[in-house]
Amino acid sequence: MRTRDENKESAIREKAMQMIVDEGFDGLSMQKLAKAAGVSPATIYIYYKNREDLLNQLFNYVQQTFHEVALEGFNPNLSFEEGLWIQWKNRLKFILKYPIHFQFYEQFRNSPCINHSDINLAHFKENMKLFVMNAIKKGEMKKMEPEIFWSVAYGTLYSMVKFHLQQISMMGNTFKLTEPKMRTAFDMVIKALKP
Numbered sequence: 001m002r003t004r005d006e007n008k009e010s011a012i013r014e015k016a017m018q019m020i021v022d023e024g025f026d027g028l029s030m031q032k033l034a035k036a037a038g039v040s041p042a043t044i045y046i047y048y049k050n051r052e053d054l055l056n057q058l059f060n061y062v063q064q065t066f067h068e069v070a071l072e073g074f075n076p077n078l079s080f081e082e083g084l085w086i087q088w089k090n091r092l093k094f095i096l097k098y099p100i101h102f103q104f105y106e107q108f109r110n111s112p113c114i115n116h117s118d119i120n121l122a123h124f125k126e127n128m129k130l131f132v133m134n135a136i137k138k139g140e141m142k143k144m145e146p147e148i149f150w151s152v153a154y155g156t157l158y159s160m161v162k163f164h165l166q167q168i169s170m171m172g173n174t175f176k177l178t179e180p181k182m183r184t185a186f187d188m189v190i191k192a193l194k195p
Helices: 006-023 030-037 041-047 051-070 080-097 099-109 122-137 146-166 179-193
Strands: none
Touching (some): 006 030, 006 041, 006 099, 030 041, 041 051, 051 080, 051 099, 051 122, 080 099, 080 146, 146 179
16 A cells, blocks of 8 residues: 655645646646656555546645635634734735645636535635624624625735736836735725625
């Protein structure tokens, strides 16, 4: 029986995510991945049944990392403003600490792969749902459809993150996302969401 090697498994995982970020899902083949990770193709099959299993496990691994960072210091019973600010800071922390993970996560979430039965978002979604429901009950937030809430509550953050990561400039200067800039935008978002 072949045994698992954490270093090899980690190398396979990291190289697979990098390949997907660079070349899309079609750019990922087990042969190319084995070569990039410095392992034999047979080694990959110690850890993953097939390409689909690899993709699903990668997403679940990244999702778990995201959840750990995003839920750090967070409690669904916090005041709406405090809880949402923690979410903004934690999400930014995850993106800056794990940029390849974030890009892979976004690609996966925006693909049909997200609908696979091996993907489970329940724990994180439950925390966020409870947080929003508590804020509505306490009168700290307007009631609205979840998609509208997400767009208003997080769309601004993710747009600024995109400008920051891609070093895009709208007025000639490269945009750097600082905490004061983030707080300015956050305060506007809070005003929009309050009843």
